[in-house]
Amino acid sequence: xxxKVVSRVQRDKRFFAxxxxxxxxxxxxxELANPEWVSVPLEGWNHWEALSRRTxxxxxxxxxxxEQILRKGVPERRLTTIxxxxxxxxxxxxxxxxxxxxxxGLTTLTAFSAVPYYAFERALWREFGPRIQAGEFDLVxxxxxxxxxxxxxxxxxxxxxxxxxxxxxxxxxxxWPPGFDHARLKEREWLTYVRDAxxxxxxxxxxxxxxxxxxxxxxxxxxxxxxxxxxxxxxxPENAIDPARFDVTxxxxxxxxxxxxxxGRFTIYKGCDMLIEAAAPLVRAGKLTLxxxxxxxxxxxxxxxxxxxxVPESSFAGWVKHTELKQRLxxxxxxxxxxxxxxxxxxxxxxxxLGLVPIVVNYGGPGELVSERTGYALPIGxxxxxxxxxxxxxxxxxxxPERIRPMGRRARERVFHHFTWDAKATxxxxxxxxxxxxxxxxxxxMPLPDPD
Numbered sequence: 001x002x003x004k005v006v007s008r009v010q011r012d013k014r015f016f017a018x019x020x021x022x023x024x025x026x027x028x029x030x031e032l033a034n035p036e037w038v039s040v041p042l043e044g045w046n047h048w049e050a051l052s053r054r055t056x057x058x059x060x061x062x063x064x065x066x067e068q069i070l071r072k073g074v075p076e077r078r079l080t081t082i083x084x085x086x087x088x089x090x091x092x093x094x095x096x097x098x099x100x101x102x103x104x105g106l107t108t109l110t111a112f113s114a115v116p117y118y119a120f121e122r123a124l125w126r127e128f129g130p131r132i133q134a135g136e137f138d139l140v141x142x143x144x145x146x147x148x149x150x151x152x153x154x155x156x157x158x159x160x161x162x163x164x165x166x167x168x169x170x171x172x173x174x175x176w177p178p179g180f181d182h183a184r185l186k187e188r189e190w191l192t193y194v195r196d197a198x199x200x201x202x203x204x205x206x207x208x209x210x211x212x213x214x215x216x217x218x219x220x221x222x223x224x225x226x227x228x229x230x231x232x233x234x235x236x237p238e239n240a241i242d243p244a245r246f247d248v249t250x251x252x253x254x255x256x257x258x259x260x261x262x263x264g265r266f267t268i269y270k271g272c273d274m275l276i277e278a279a280a281p282l283v284r285a286g287k288l289t290l291x292x293x294x295x296x297x298x299x300x301x302x303x304x305x306x307x308x309x310x311v312p313e314s315s316f317a318g319w320v321k322h323t324e325l326k327q328r329l330x331x332x333x334x335x336x337x338x339x340x341x342x343x344x345x346x347x348x349x350x351x352x353x354l355g356l357v358p359i360v361v362n363y364g365g366p367g368e369l370v371s372e373r374t375g376y377a378l379p380i381g382x383x384x385x386x387x388x389x390x391x392x393x394x395x396x397x398x399x400x401p402e403r404i405r406p407m408g409r410r411a412r413e414r415v416f417h418h419f420t421w422d423a424k425a426t427x428x429x430x431x432x433x434x435x436x437x438x439x440x441x442x443x444x445x446m447p448l449p450d451p452d
Contacts, residue, residue, distance in 0.1 A: 003344055003360050005062040006417055007233075007252065007312065007442040008165050015105070017143065019105030022087045024053070024054050024055045024056065024138050024139065024432050024433075024436070025055070025056045025057075025136070025137045025138045025139075026051065026055045026056070026057045026058070026137065026138065026139055026141055026182055026432065027057075027058050027060065027062050027128060027132065027137040027139070027140045027141070027367060028048050028051060028052075028059050028060065028142045029118060029121075029140065029142040029143065029144075029228060030044040030045075030047070030048050030059060030060070030061050030142075030143040030247075031044075031061060031062050031082075031120050031144055031145060031235065032044045032061075032065075032144040032145060032379045033045045033059065033061045033062075033065055033069070033143070033144065034065040034068050034069070034337070035049075035068055035069065035071075035072050035171070036068040036070075036071075038322060040144055040145070040146055041065070041144075041169065042299045043144070043238070043239065043240075043346070044059075044061075044143050044144040045065075046240065046242065046421045047070070047143055047240075047424065047425065047428075048108035048143060049072075049421070050418050050421040050422055050424065050425035051425045051428060052074075052078070053140075053422075053425070053431070054425055054426070054429050055096075055429065057230045057391070058078050058079070058080065058129065058137075059074070059079050059080070060080045060082065060124055060127075060128070061079070061080075061081055062081065062082060062084070062085075062120070063081040063082060063083040063085070063098060064081070064085070065081065065082060066079070067435060070122060080128075082120055082127070083122060083125045083426070084116045084286060086125065087115060087116040088116040088118045090213055093431065097167050099424070100285065102320065104391075106397070111219070114149070114150050114151070116302050117145060117150055118151075118153065121152060122153060122155045123153050124154070125153070125154065125157055128226055128400065129157065130156060132157075132161050132163050133161045133163075134208055135162075135163070135430075138155060138163070138432075138436060139163060139164040139165070139166055139212070139432060139435060139436065140163060140164070140166070141165075141166040141167075142154065142165070142166070142167050142433075143168075143169075143170070143429075145172075146168075146169060146170060146171045146172060146217065146238065146343075147170070147171075147172045148170040148172050148173050148221055148224060149172065149204075151204045151206070151207045152165070152203065152207045153203050153204060153212075155167065155207045155208075155209075155210035156174045156203070156206045156207075156213050157281035157341075158210070159210040161219055163312075164212035164213070164435040165210060165211050165212055165435065166211070166212060166431060166432065166435060167207065167211045167213070167214050167215065167237045168189075168212065168213045168215030168216060168217065168236075169216065169217030169222050169237075170215065170217060170341050171216070171217030171218050171221050171238040171343045171344060171365070172221065173220070173221060173224050174218075174341055174342075174343055174363075174364045176218050176341060176381050177340055177341070177363055178381070178382075179382040179383060180269070182268075183194055183268040183269050183340070183341075187248050188392075194449065195375075198416065200322040201321055203329075206231075207227045208225070208226065208228075209228075209229070211229075211232060212435040213232055213234060213431050213434065214229060214232045214233045214234070215233075215234050215235075215428070216233050216234070216235050216236070216237050216378060217235065217236065217237055217239075217343075217344065217365075218238065218343060218344070218364065218365050218368060219235065219331055219368060219446060219447070220364060220408075221343075222235055222446075223429045228382075230236075231441075233340050233447040234330065234431050234441070234442060235326055236427050236428065236431075236443075236444065236445075237319070237365070237368060237369065237418075237419065237447075237448065238343070238344045239346040239348070239349055239365070239369075239419065240291060240344060240346075240419045240420055240421045240423065240424045240444050241310050241346075241349050241350055241353050241415060241419060241420060241421070242420070242421060243416060243420050243422075244324060244354075245256050246326060246350070246353040246354060247311075248330050249330070249354055249355040249412060250330050250332075250354055250355040250356060250405075250408060250412070251334065251355075251405075253331050253405075254395070254401040254402070254404045254405060255401070256288075256398065256401065257282075257286060257287050257289045258287065258288045258289070258333055258334060258394070258397060258398050258401060259287050259288075259291065259332040259334070260279060260288060260289070260290055260291070260332060260333070260334045260335075260336050260394070261290075261291040261292075261293065261329055261334070261335050261336070261349070261351070261356070261364065261389075262275055262290070262291070262292050262293065262333035262335075262336055263293040263294060263296070263320075263325065263329070263335075263337070263347045264293075264294050264337065264339065265294055265295070265296040266294050266296030266298040266299045266302055267296050267297060267298055268296055268298055268299065268338060269340055269341045269342075270294075270298075270300055270338075270339045270342075271337070271338035271339050271340055271361070271386070272294070272298070272338075272389050273298070273305055274294060274303070274332050274338050274383065274390060275290070275292075275338055275390065276290070276292075276302065276305050276306050276309060277305065277309065277387050278282050278391040278396065279311070279336075279389075279390075279394055279443070280386045281391070282307035282311065282312060282395070282398055283311050283312075283315075283396055284309075284310045284311075284372070287398050288394060288398060289305075289312060289315070290315040291317055291327065291328070291331070291332055292315050292317060293317045293318070293319070293325070293329075294317075294318075294319060294322050295319050295401075295415065297317055299316075301426065302316075303316065307364035313361050325350070326350070326354060329350070329351055329354050329356060330354050331354060331403050332405065333356065333357065333397075333401070333408075333428075334356060334357045334358075334359060334394075334397060335348065335351035335352075335357070335358045335359070336358075336359045336361070337351075337358065337360050337361065337366060338360055338361050338366075338378070338386060338390055338392070339360070339366065340363060340380065340386070340390045341363070341364060342363075342364045342365050343363040343364055343365050345360070345364070345365040345366035345369055347369065348366045348369050349369055349419050350414050352370075352374065352375070352408075352411040352412060352415045353371070353412055353415045353416065353419075354412070355405075355408035355409060355410050355411065355412045355427070356411070357374075357376070357404050357407045357410055357411060357424055358370050358374070358376070358411060359375065359378065359390065359393055359394075360375070360376070360377055360378070361377070361378050361379075361380055361386060362377035362378060362380060363380040367449040368448075369419070369437075369447075370411075371414065371447070371449075371450050373407070373450055373452065374407060374410045374414050375407065375410035375411055376393050378390060379394065385407050398442075410450070413451055414451065416449055416450070418448045419448075430442040431441075
């Protein structure tokens with residue numbers, strides 16, 4: 001850690017020792033943070049909102065999020081918005097040339113988002129640089145973007161100012177598994193051939209060198225961090241849930257047919273086709289029903305596959321409003337989500353929070369959320385191997401449905417213990433205390449253990 005950071009941390013340590021009730025003053029950078037959106041913007045909002053109850057936090061985000069955040073009652077004195085939309089529009093037009101129809105190409109989209117994010121942080125420094133240098137904040141924390149490919153110009157500037165810079169949770173960069181090249185090409189992931197080129201971006205190494213802590217949202221992402229910076233890493237899974245949204249839980253005796261739900265965009269890597277194929281014999285035998293919630297470019301292929309396999313059209317539910325999803329899921333017994341390239345897996349946590357038994361592929365984020373006592377994490381393999389393993393698991397549950405409710409209760413307990421936004425904010429504050437010299441480096445386990 002640079003000498004300036006060390007000296008300021010030493011001063012802060014003495015200050016907090018004499019003022020234990022003083023909240024940590026945190027400048028939270030979350031370019032993506034919106035309480036009315038979904039995915040990463042909703043994660044950014046939920047994480048900041050939980051942190052704001054534990055720290056004296058000021059949020060810096062994109063101007064497009066301003067009205068929705070103010071509607072949540074956030075005082076304007078705790079919010080600053082920055083407008084880089086002209087740069088975003090220019091890069092969106094460039095990215096569209098490689099993503100016909102706006103479909104697929106997540107790697108491409110992420111690569112092109114780096115330029116407007118540079119503009120965002122430079123504008124942020126013009127606004128807050130003098131205040132950071134003056135010691136108005138104890139630390140600076142970049143919550144979003146989550147991508148480990150996006151550098152930060154703030155890291156070096158904060159280090160020179162003697163203010164710890166916390167990065168993360170970072171999550172992404174999961175390689176396509178062997179045997180799924182057809183899926184990668186169908187998703188238009190052209191840039192995966194040169195993906196490591198992001199390490200040549202200006203500021204990439206400096207971001208890691210000058211960060212005081214790097215929060216890794218998955219074990220795969222942590223493994224990508226160079227050995228020189230591993231001592232800065234802390235594992236805290238990316239996703240969490242709001243307990244207030246999960247005030248219901250499945251209950252009652254499990255009777256056949258077994259009800260199995262899937263939620264997700266209908267794209268090839270989500271694995272809904274593998275679920276249909278694996279479940280089809282049990283569906284034809286009247287022992288299992290599917291509730292396939294979602295839509296997307298693969299929908300016509302999935303419907304055709306279902307028709308060939310004897311799975312009724314009524315299995316396709318389309319999209320369900322996020323506010324209504326818990327009621328829909330609570331009608332099922334099992335949540336099957338055989339995605340072969342999932343960074344986080346928020347929908348898996350939501351299903352577990354309702355008491356459903358999850359079945360996932362143990363590759364990427366979902367496999368880190370599910371333990372042996374709370375569900376099934378199937379080994380990654382070729383497509384035919386995953387289908388066979390998924391079918392065997394469904395056969396096992398149909399043959400012995402009495403195991404479902406106890407396992408579902410343990411799944412719910414695991415989520416409510418480790419994976420709420422309050423729990424995540426508590427873990428994050430312990431990272432803050434570490435970089436401020438108030439405690440030893442935290443270790444929450446990797447993956448997180450089941451509660452006692």
